[in-house]
Amino acid sequence: MTLKSTRYTLLLLLTSTLFTTLANARQKQNHFIITNYGAIGDGKTDNAVAIQKAIDACTKAGGGKVIIPAGNTFMSGPFNLKSNIQLEVEVNAKLIANSNEKVYQKSAFRDNKGEGTIWIGGENLSNVTICGGGTIDGNGISFMGAELDDSYELKPFNIIDPRPHLLTIVGGKNIRIRDLTIRNSAYWTVHLVGCDDVAIDNLTLLNSLKVRNSDGIDLDHSKNVRISNCYIESGDDCICLKNRREYEEFGPCENITVSNCTMTSRSCAIKIGSENMDRISYVLINNCIIKKSNRGIGIQNRDEGTVSDVIFSNIIIDSHLFSDTWWGKAEPIYVTSYRRAKGNNKDAGWRFPKGQTEGKAGAVTNIYFSNIKCTSENGIYVGAESADKVSGIIFDQVDVFINKSTALPGGVYDRRPSNVEGLLKGRTSAFYLDKASHIIIRNSSVRWGDNRPDYFAHVLESHEVTDLKITNLEGQSAFPQQQEAIKAYSTN
Template identity: 80%
Template sequence: FYVEVNAKILANPDEKVYVKSAFRENKGEGTIWIGGENLENVTICGGGIIDGNGTSFMGKELADSYELKPFNIIDPRPHLLTIVGGNNIRIKDLTIKNSAYWTVHLIGCDDVAIDNLTLLNSLKVRNSDGIDLDHSKNVRISNCYIESGDDCICLKNRREYAEFGVCENITVSNCTMTSRSCAIKIGSENVDSIRHVVFNNCIVKKSNRGLGIQNRDEGTVTDVIFSNMLVDSHLFSDVWWGKAEPIYVTAYRRAKGNNKDAGWRFPKGKTEGSVGKVSRIFFSNIKCTSENGVYVSAESKEKISVVNFDQVDLYINKTTAYPGGIYDRRPSLVEGLVKAKTSGFYFDTASNVFIRNSSVTWGKNRPAYFGQMLQSYQVENLKTVNVTVDPAF
């Protein structure tokens, strides 16, 4: 699939032409524009542009986002590229832009390389994820530049495609990302296991949340490394999940009942789910400039265990007019937005958490809700070694 330099493929703005659901029987989360199933040895490249014409599918433009158009059963907004059950997939040297929903959605794919991709979505379009790896294995993402209203790179295991099993053996390197949600995220949908993942040598700039693990289903998250990163995170409106947390690790059951987010998330016939464990998560050499601190929180201690912070340096300073002193646990069965003092490290219900060779520096714009270097509640086996705090530069 070759899109040559100076060529552009533009999505048809007529909603009626998009009829295939992106999530099988679940028709309320978008359709497919470009897609295929059981593909092998496919390369998408060429130096040209694939344009999803995203704002054509939006409602009124607001200050912080576009309104989403109402729909009855089928949400016609097209996902730009969807590959199901692919093997030996290559996406490289290409610009993909203006998606109305998820941009590159790879489901049950094995042996994937994405390199030198420029992905430019509107920062006002909700659900405009950059790259979503869903039940996929042996994936390498490198040298990409991504701007997206929603998550830039997201690993997950959706229930609609549960037969494809785990998401594992993923590397992401040398990427620069901007997001109004979370630049690098694991979750929230996870019905299996996400494991053996390395994020290295990346830059997150002008984002809401930086690095996030947001487990909300029965699946587990294990053996994940984040290393050698610069993270720049800021507050945005409540439309977007996240409250400028540069690093975020949470494990909660998702909302139940008639909550729109939960409708297709639970096991068949059930109206409430469970949440799996998050363990062996490592953050190393992460330099953060943010309006909030690191947040680790779970519904019980065993749900988050063995989280290591080594050479994590935080510079926390108030830079926007949006209200702070808030942590965001959405989507969850418990209270979503929690008011609390902004701490450098805020730990609420976890076990085996270690911080070493790290620092917290408070900026000159320090509102009353800025708190202390470390705040912890119900944390079993919390250890700190060589952690310093500086009141201001």
């Protein structure tokens, strides 16, 4: 090799090394590791200040990654996310909430301080990603009272309920939550308020099935949201769409898709409502599995807002009875519109329009169920305070298998919270329709298991239903020698 060629080779090596060094330096400049800002991963030290310093530095630098490093448990009180950051919880890293109730002071619902506080928060954000193979732990059990058979007691409080919601983002744009385990929330887990352009993917969300109010994902006045490939266990609703009155300026909840998710809930796996003072519409929920739940799919309209243009398709539902602590009586599908009961509880003032003590019930229209397979202790319930409030409901290829599988008493439908009798005693029929209009049931079937208590009854029972069309509905009553398959009362 000549001297000239040797010099040229060395120059190439030096140039390559320089570019690599500059690239690594640039990469490190965009990485903000919380331990560099004073965080201590001993599981005991509150690292809220250190985490906030790292987030603020990242935002000031124009954006980048805020890293919770692997191999440690970092305890923290409340902190706020900022725009243009990726909060990355690395594999084998844990971020856990401080169990000291006194550090939680910011209300999750503004001036309504009786429904929890905020742990990880952020307002008016854009371009935020929360990800990583690690775990965010809400430390929820530490905020509970005594353990009961199927729930925990809720501790009494005066004005502020200190239980923290795990993640609350208000007014977010371009939000991504992915490839992460979130667990053990003391209240709602992922609460997105007034957010636009959201993708939640490959999330494992594991809450205690005994913690009340531990919703999985709540979309509140949010739009253009995609939820996919998630596994969710929660005591309260797994995925819930709503429009809370405290955030009414953000408008309707719309353009929502949910796909390829598996869910378990002690209340309702997929719920629309009950808080809905605006409009919820253009919703597609497809390819999901609901197992060991109380209620499967629920539309629970209790306020003046409307629900319309929703499609549920390709879903397997397995539902069972639980105690009265939990709303629902194992209805695999539940579509209702009732005015909210006049309130005398701690949050009654926030449930009705300002200055009023009684609300109205908005309409539920154009709801389509296709290829739904139900196994349950109870039947499908459709009901409203008047027939015009629930209209245009189609059941196509909805198969219902009913069998008694627990020792809990049945023969009841749950209409809480409403201005009518909350727990309605009635025979268990596969389709129970109570005041509705323009209902179509087609290409569907009903079967009964071997365990048939005497309150098991009809394939279909209807009360004051107008324009009911039935085509190719197969099945017999639970006791064919004693009951007809279809029983209609006051039907036009």
